[in-house]
Amino acid sequence: MKISVIKDLLDAEVVCGEEFLDHEVHSACGSDMMSDVLAYVKDQAVLLTGLVNPQVIRTAEMMDMVCIVFVRSKTPSEEMIRLAKESDMVILCTKKRMYEACGKLYLGGLGVSAVK
Template sequence: MKLSEIKELIKAEVLCNEEMLSMETTCAFGSDLMSDVLAFSCRDTILITGLTNIQTIRTAEMLDIKCIIFVRNKRPDESIVELAKEKGMCLLATRHTMFTTCGILYSNGLKGVDME
């Protein structure tokens, strides 16, 4: 699924790196616990979270995550957005809750990460 399709499905705003919307992704992982995010590995994953701090960007960087979706109308401050720009990450923000965001994407064919 392309990031542009995800953006439309969840009515998201692009916070940075809009040129990445043509990128494809195969799965998503939703969590507000960065330790849980670190416990998985999947290529082409997007991260769905409500955490807007620097640890979110650093965690995504370690796992080579190229897109983070912030839920519940959360917006990172400008320093976080700038770091994501530098690291080549697309940031999206949606008013939907994490549950609704995950549900919309899952029902449209985006797979979740298996923790096996």
């Protein structure tokens, strides 16, 4: 699935990384607990979260994720946007809540485990 499709499915706003919207991603995970993301995530390329602090960006960076979706209308700080830009990440913001956002992507064909 292209990141641009994620944006459309979630009626999301692009905060940064517009130039990477054509990138293909194959899996996603949703969590507000970064410890769990670090523990259980394998090759997920997209992180959906309602947590807003710079550690979200760093966690995604450590996991080689390419796109972060902030749910429930959460807005990242300037510092977070700067960090994301440094790492060539896409940040999307959606008004949808976590459950609905994950559901839309899942129904849209974005799986939970990586397709090699």
